[in-house]
Amino acid sequence: MQNGEIVDLSSAPWAMHEFFAGSGLVSYGLKGMFRPVWANDISAQKAAVYSANLPSGHFQLADIKNISGQDLPPAHLSWASFPCQDLSLAGSMGGIYAPRSGLVARRREQ
16 A cells, blocks of 8 residues: 555455445455455545545445445455444543444443
8 A cells, every 4th residue: 555556455365344444454454365345434534545545446435323234245254343433542532331332332321
């Protein structure tokens, strides 16, 4: 991923889904083994980075809550990066019950 060059992942033998794809680092790391046939993220900024580095005809900019598994193409691997914005040191450090981690943990009863 250098000099504005799109990384060709089309020759990999196995297909993959990449949930919460971000900039596509997992697809890049698995190049040669897996080719993404579907990827998504909710962030337009991350989608722009993904599209600048990887073929993006399979990328869906959408909230995962609005995605139906029936609409996904067949794949050998489904990968989901952990939603880290509320948990990482680089994020808000709001914890597992913070708004962006809502898919992971139920809210505490108030």
